[in-house]
Amino acid sequence: MELNIKQFQQKSLRRQMSFVLQETVLFHAPVWQNIAYGKPNCTRAEIIKAAGMANASEFIEKLSDGYDTVLGERGHDSFRWTAAKNCYRACSDT
Numbered sequence: 001m002e003l004n005i006k007q008f009q010q011k012s013l014r015r016q017m018s019f020v021l022q023e024t025v026l027f028h029a030p031v032w033q034n035i036a037y038g039k040p041n042c043t044r045a046e047i048i049k050a051a052g053m054a055n056a057s058e059f060i061e062k063l064s065d066g067y068d069t070v071l072g073e074r075g076h077d078s079f080r081w082t083a084a085k086n087c088y089r090a091c092s093d094t
Contacts (some may be wrong), residue, residue, distance in 0.1 A: 031060055032067040 005013075018038065026034055034044040035050055042050070047067065053058040063069040 026071045028070065028072045030068045031063065031067075034071055035067075039056050 019094075027037070032044070032047050039046070048057065051060055051067075059075045060067060060069075
């Protein structure tokens with residue numbers, strides 16, 4: 001089957017695409033803002049849903065301030081890779 005990309009609207013294509021960086025990037029911001037990075041207008045419910053889809057909600061809820069825990073470049077190194085990879089992937093799916 002041959003498809004012509006020109007038949008699709010740019011906005012529609014962008015909603016179907018995402019990317020995951022090879023190097024983990026977490027911003028010095030709360031967990032919820034790091035999850036919402038790919039979709040800045042996410043609701044709290046969408047953020048929690050994305051974390052659940054990524055199987056990240058359990059360890060996020062165990063953090064000192066849950067979704068409000070501020071992460072940093074060196075903060076919470078034990079789960080940085082897992083959190084970033086799963087949350088970016090999940091948020092792009094919501």
